[in-house]
Amino acid sequence: MAAALAVARARRRDVADVPLAAIAAAAGMSRSTLLRRLGGTRAPLDDAVRRAGIDPGGRPPARERAIAAAASLIAEQGLGATTLDAVAAAADCALPTLHGLFDGRDGLLTAVFDRYGPLPDLEALAADPPGDLCDLLRAVHRVIIGAFGREPRVLPAIFADACGRPGGPGHAMLKAMVPRTSKSLWALLSPHIEAGRLQPLPFPLLVQLLLGPIATHMLLRPTLETTLGAELPSVDEIADTLAGAYLRAVAI
Structure with a gap:
């Protein structure tokens, strides 16, 4: 000792x-x-x-430190600056350790998206969805709102990179998550389609109508808050309004 x-x-x-x-x-x-x-x-x-009266301390495992460090770098400096070297320095771990834990930068970015993106909450919702369609739409909106507002703000940075660089890592991250996202949304919406409560529109269109407005609002909300102030409706009001708009557009 x-x-x-x-x-x-x-x-x-x-x-x-x-x-x-x-x-x-x-x-x-x-x-x-x-x-x-x-x-x-x-x-x-x-x-x-x-x-002996001394705290031995200790830190989270290297994997957890790397994911947290990468998330902070993405939110503060963007995906372009989030290199393995930068993450290793911020997480205080060796570069070979990161390669072994995540199989390279793509694996690390996937782990960050899985931690800070909407997929875990969306999959949990799909496993136990509310029966009422309107409640379901509000729940989906809450998942998206939570993911965009989660600190550090990883999801807005990924969307910004994807929009600015169609062939960049942000685009690749979003593309990689499409199968899991589609699977969860299909599990949520297909019972209502089959029951005749939703129009049998092409599924990608149903998804875009559901997620597009709330995602766009959450991307722009920080800017709107600084310009509109108290005139801007609350997030809950926006979610309710968009859920109602979705029902008017596609519900039978």
Whole structure:
């Protein structure tokens, strides 16, 4: 424990972030010997540090740090600046570690979209949808509103990149998510189509009419709030209005 505290102070890091190899070297033994004395895990060492009245600290796993760092970079600087080198520096992890965890930059960006985009909430909604069509439309709108408003603001940055660079990474990220998005939306809308509550329009058109207006509003809302102020209706009012418009357009 004394060796661990000494190395942590020298490196200005938490004890939990100091590699066992460095602690073993400071204690004058091999890493394998240290592990054997600890019983195969560093937990007893961390417990001893706590009993001494010191917080051993610790950080989230490298994967979680990388996803959070990439999300912040995307929101603040855009997709173009979100390189693996920049993420590795911001997450304080090695570049080879990122390659191993995510299979390259595309894999990392996919993980970020999956965490901060609308898909997890949309899939959860599809697994347990409300029976009433109007309630369903409001629930879908809430999912989109939540994804666009989530901090850091990853989704607006992805849309901005996709609109500005049709062949760029933002376009690729959105394109990769189309199958899962379509599957969830089909599960939500198809029962109402089959029951005769929605017109049997081409499915992409039904989706565009449902998601397009609310996504466009959420993209523009930060600008509208600074220009219109109190004149701008609340997000809930906008969602209700758009749900009603959708029903008038496509409901039978």
